Amino acid sequence: MATTKATPKPKINLLGFEQGEYKGAPSTLCPGCGHDSISSRIVSVCFELGVQPYQVAKFSGIGCSSKTPAYFLGRSHGFNSVHGRMPSVATGAIVTNRNLIGLAVSGDGDTGSIGMGQFKHLVRRNVPMVYIVENNGVYGLTKGQFSATADIGQKLKYAGLNELPPIDLCAEAIIGGATFVARSFAGDPRQVEALMKAALSHRGLAVLDIISPCVTFNNHEDSTKSYAYGKEHEERLHDMTFIRAQEEITVDYEEGEAIPVKMHDGSTIVLKKLENEYDPTNRVAALSRLDAARENQEFITGLIYVNQNNNRTIHDLLHMDEQPLSQLSDEQLRPSKEALESVLADLY
Template identity: 60%
Template sequence: MATSTPKPKKVNRLGLALSEYRGRPSTLCAGCGHDAVSSQIMKAFYEMGINPHQVAKMSGIGCSSKTPAYFLGASHGFNGVHGRMPSLATGALLGNRDLICVGLSGDGDTASIGLGQFCHLLRRNVPMIYIIENNGVYGLTKGQFSATSDLGSQLKSGVINDLPPIDCCALAIEMGCSYVARSFAGDPKQLVALLQGALSHSGTALLDVISPCVTFNNHESSTKGYKWAKEHEELLHNIDFIPYFEPIETVEYAEGEMQEIEMHDGSHIRLRKVDQDYDPMSRSGAERLLSKTRESGEFLTGLIYVNPVARNFFDLLDFSESPLATLPQEKVRPGPKVLEETMQELM
């Protein structure tokens, strides 16, 4: 026993172990898709070597919005009010633009009560990651329809949904979102790659993650359940992400089979085309494809649309590079001469 050397602990570029990206134990239902998403967030942030203290986790209300407590326990978090996480996140970033902001929301929080703030966040291209854990149902209040519930889907009580679902990805593209992706909570490889891409993106990165509700919306007819999703998922690309701090040579992808997009920080995202010649930088192409797959009753996963050079909200505001929150008094309180000048003008 004394002779064996302990296995060296695996750490990232900051010297942090994956365990240091954990949060508190989840209180969600066993098997909840949201917990799988939390795991992939931890993995993505760990692999990218993000320092947890730089992260701000923001959320609204609902099952999904509880999850920031279950990952990155060493980061500040703010669990606000229902449907209004975008404004809190925008404000937090105005206060401290150095924060790496990840927002967690659900389909009710985003597409029902929060639709207005969601749209305006995307319009502004606020630099943050916005994750929708989309299960097409209200979990915490015990299983009511949300605005992404499938048309004709049925509650356990037998009530049928008569309203069409909102496609958050299509809406996001319409609103000018500069990184629109969809994934599935049961596809860790793709999700981690999309999260890493989102971490390198300089505007709003939207991830619509189909995350089945094991309790209220996992029956056979639900398009947000595991069974349905596994059967109908249409992979857009095999996606792999190469962070800028890893040598590019290790990539296995053969030329001709992939499309490379340079992210704002110099890292590259590479998309492997499966059976379509797909250009995620074409907005109209993305809209057409989304519409097509929707018509055929399938959902598209992968990076659906990206504009890596879109001006973000900070560019537009053109404000101080150092966080506004901690500017010293001499920077934010003009001197007596300024007061004198303003008084003179009013005389």
């Protein structure tokens, strides 16, 4: 008599949720985009840690990266701000409700160009949240111009040759006073998840710079059937583009090992995973290591810097009460007439 296998029960976490309950809307990004891998890692990590979705507040600005919060934690809060202005919005939300788990997703343009000033002030205030930069070196939504993190000599199909030095967002974060700085590669799921878990447990701002290759603007075909030739000779009826599916780039390598990783356009980057003996608590050594990696044209990955002694967040600096401002009553928030008169008297 034939027997049928029982359907395995779906795995649930400590809150009784299935992993699917941590997902968002279907992605509209190009097939093979590393940003989707990062979204998947966020889903997995929050499921494994038993994060309560409604305790999470997602923040983003403008760019391909800033679309991704729609693709994870669909039951959480979210705010999509204007280009480069996300840090101030996130600061206001986290200061107002310190019980929220702040999770920001930005890009190399949103952070390294128009948003650099706001990013640096977010860092110096040590706002307790996770700040992920999905770093691909191009402006994907505006057809592939160089971003501020593009390497010297990088070639792009429409932008030509980049002759400007790149901004290292990890170095900028450390110089600005960040207490947790790490870098990884979107195709290294084990490392990305480990760093995300550490970032979520850190008391203060945790910056994760994740290299996430763009699959769309790496097409250098010279044939008349190429995308570039078609764009040059077409007569447009509608503004639309078909992007062929690409295989996502994934890696698996050991601590201390350096490996070349081939991109979709045939170019190569070198990833080097920090060795076990590396000390991430030495600020000067961290900056020196980043500078050496830049000279060797390597992307070092792992926890680059963490300051466990400086755990004063913006709430401590402002001497705020343990109870979130958003939960205080009108009577508690509204100063009395006597208090206002006292303040005014001190001003004159």
